[in-house]
Amino acid sequence: xxxxxxxETNRLDYELxxxxxxxxxxxxxxxxxxxxxxxxxxxxRNNNKAIYSGxxxxxxxKSHVEKIDMQAEEMFSQLVQQMVKNEGVDEALKRSNQLIWxxxxxxxxxxxxxxxxxxxxxx
Numbered sequence: 816x817x818x819x820x821x822x823e824t825n826r827l828d829y830e831l832x833x834x835x836x837x838x839x840x841x842x843x844x845x846x847x848x849x850x851x852x853x854x855x856x857x858x859x860r861n862n863n864k865a866i867y868s869g870x871x872x873x874x875x876x877k878s879h880v881e882k883i884d885m886q887a888e889e890m891f892s893q894l895v896q897q898m899v900k901n902e903g904v905d906e907a908l909k910r911s912n913q914l915i916w917x918x919x920x921x922x923x924x925x926x927x928x929x930x931x932x933x934x935x936x937x938x
Contacts, residue, residue, distance in 0.1 A: 851891070852884025855936045887935045894927035 820829050820836060829836035848856070859867040859880075870876040899905075902919065909916040 848881055848884040849888060851887035851931065851936055852880050854932065855883045855887070856880050858937060883935065887931050890935060891927050891931045894930060895923055898923040898927060 816831055818831050819839075820831075821827070822829065828839040830839050856876075859870075867876070870879050899920075902923065904916060904919045904923065908919075
């Protein structure tokens, strides 16, 4: 018996293991994404198993998660820029009082992250 065979009907390769031919399957690589993408992937895996399984089986999981991550990062960046401008957190404040500047920037970043998570990631 041959060690490896190829089935044209389903286009899979099989390896002889003992007396049985088992399919040679490889798990897809996990997507290389940022924090929002990882949060979204974890959310799908734990809360939307049907969508997660469908995307995984169709091979579209990586591109979908990367797309969501990119959208979330862009929205986060825009929100932070808008909030900084609207609240007057600028370089002059940074030079005059660094502690207040850090507090305000942390507040802005936390609020922007909450908005992104609720509107992009957890929808």
